[in-house]
Ligand SMILES: [Zn+2]
């Protein structure tokens with residue numbers, strides 16, 4: 017059993033976006049292992065509005081006091097996460113690969129991630145792929161162009177084909193409606 021590093025009460029299991037994590041019933045802080053924390057940030061399950069509501073409901077200001085890892089009890093390392101309007105600092109134990117997030121900070125960390133350029137690029141690609149699927153004529157031209165590529169026999173050719181397919185995708189989903197043929 018893990019104890020809340022702030023309230024000293026037992027943490028309770030919680031299913032969060034399909035993943036099992038621990039939550040404090042008093043301060044609403046979360047203890048999450050690093051791999052699950054990375055997964056939660058990448059799951060686009062909640063909309064921006066939902067995350068903002070969740071952050072506002074739980075956020076009580078960043079806890080400035082240093083806290084101890086609920087597993088090994090060493091002082092956790094504070095890591096700042098840039099997000100406009102908030103002072104967000106995660107508490108990390110590198111040895112245990114655990115993250116402590118004060119109330120509302122898990123939602124804030126997801127908002128910060130969604131605002132990052134890498135996430136925006138992925139979202140744009142998904143939107144373009146969906147737009148291509150919704151246009152049968154363009155989709156057929158794209159599939160036909162990709163099918164013309166000969167089978168890749170070695171990693172170099174496979175990499176080259178991947179790059180060509182990406183170029184076809186860029187053309188097929190280009191807003192100016194450029195044709196592949
Ligand atoms: Zn607590």
Ligand SMILES: [Zn+2]
Nearest residue numbers: 085088109112
């Ligand atoms: Zn630890």
